Amino acid sequence: MSMTEKAPLLAVRGVKTYYGNIIALKGVDIDVHEGEIVTMIGANGAGKSTLMMTIFGKPQAREGSITYDGRDITRMPTHEIAHLGIAQSPEGRRVFPRMTVFENLQMGASVNNLAHFDQDLEKVCAIFPRLKERLQQRAGTLSGGEQQMLAIARALMSRPRLLLLDEPSLGLAPIVVRQIFEVIREVNRTEGMTVFLVEQNAYHALKLATRAYVMVNGLITMSGTGKELLSDPQVKAAYLEGGHH
């Protein structure tokens, strides 16, 4: 691939993260290149979300390094990382329930001080027409799928170069999951936005992915293109036989 010759946009090297004395990531290496959709699948408690949070500086990696666009961000505080053009839609959506959809989106644009807010609002509303209808509604009254859309839309409001999505399919109906994944593909194709996706819904996530990693117990056990992993017998046995397609 021509992309791999360029330095990756995000490079995770030998990252070890601890919760107190308990090791959660045992030395993880990951590359995310500009324009890719990279997926990480794994079971509950494998360390996927920990990796996601470690990239964002909370908790910080005890060993190893994380480089974004040539800069070392391993020890950077979270809010500064957000200013570098990385946006995150955290696990469990975490929208601001008592604030309106509009205000949630405003919060998403805090990084660039609401400059080009109207423009981005229009764009996001075009991607998620449901949100447009509900701009004045309090986020807490949205359905789960709408909240997930809002969480992604909020992340998009900062015009990120790299979008981190933590389990966007969590607790959603299959049809909504398909919509969400369609949006991710769309954003990647039209905006050229780089996406790093952590998922348990392996089938959809692998279908979407340019490249993918499998994480087991804080270690990367497998990697390859989305297609390769989809047809891999081990992956099939461990993650795809659950019947979620």
Place this chain on the structure above:
Amino acid sequence: MMMEAPAREPVNLAGLLKDAAFAAAIAFGLFSLLLGLKTDQTLNNQMVLVPRPGLLFTVVGLVFVGRFLIGYWQAINAGKIKKKKAAATPLALKIEKYGTAAFVGFLFVYPMVVLGTAGPSGAIKWIDNFGIQILIYIMLGWGLNIVVGLAGLLDLGYVAFYAVGAYSYALLATSEPVKEFMASTIGPSFWPLWAFWICLPVAGILAAFWGVLLGFPVLRLRGDYLAIVTLAFGEIIRLVLINWVDFSGGYAGISSIPRPSFFGVPFNATESGFAATFGLEFTPIYRTIFLFYVILVLALVTALVSTRLRRLPVGRAWEALREDEIACRSLGINTVNTKLTAFAIGAMFGGFAGAFFAARQGFISPESFVFLESAQILAIVVLGGMGSLLGVVIASILLVGGVELLRELDFLKAYFGDGFDPAQYRMLIFGACMVLMMLWKPRGLISVREPSVFLKEKKAVSSDLVKEGHG
């Protein structure tokens, strides 16, 4: 025939008349004894009943006509009203919108109204005990509302900032070196007259500084842990004030604190005093009225600043922080700065209120800054509904005004004996109110959060959808 049904239902006049007659009958029943008869005394002290049929029938007639007109107006507006209801914002928001202007207007004429009805000697009580006292708590409630209601940081030691403000003013205004310095540079009469106006901002800044100082160690704490540390902070400030006698006078407090002047004109009976300057007869009421306006303006500034801040990025960040700190951080919000500004600005208003308190009392001691005060201010914010300015006003009137009202219930002594002091039951009533409130409205009197941005056209769209059943 009746085929061409009118677009609007015809007004049912007979029904309206029946309604009005019914209302008039009720009014007659109610007022026949209240208004229809009056007790009077004859010259030899005998009680006699004086019938007043004229008054009674005028009132009953007014009720009849009034009920009829209201009913008629409702009938012809029935269609319009329905439409409005579909797009109506919650009632509380409406009150907040239209009631505010009326209420502020009322506050500005309040001293005059009281002066007119109760006379100069009776008015002091109403302006001071009810007006100023309640306004101080409204201001404190609004200040704490920034920290607790908006930023969601539970602060049990807010009274510390009130104390910092009060002592800043008291110590600076009574300090000999400052007095001498001012006397030698500007003139001997300058400092006592202007101390309040110069120290007011200083007190606010010092309190804000202490707010940041408290903020730093508690940055990582939330909820209960934060509450305990702030509680301790409040106690530390009070204990320091008690024990550092050289600095603060200990239990004895600080007395003869200069009172505020009318921008340089003192409120006293001298030639250059306020009354003489404006050609009025001297009474202490002018100072009280002036103090009322000072705290009113201070409180309004607090309200204005907090509503403005809510619409700015920093205010939105406070609210987002209250909702979800982790999400905030991942959106690039510097949570450290956000928390510190909330503490600082909340504390600043506490400091202003404290300086005003010291100037109004003329004497302060640590007794005024006990934990109970913090609890009461917090209760005002929580009872009112976190984040609601109007809620704070209502809760202050209920809690502070209610206590003052208890003092007015002297007539109960006739029933319960002379030893009965209703004011002693205030904590009991206070507690009962809290319990009832939490059962009845657990999120406070006004629990609707008003969005800080309104989108006019979008709203119309959504209400249309609701009407067609797409909601």
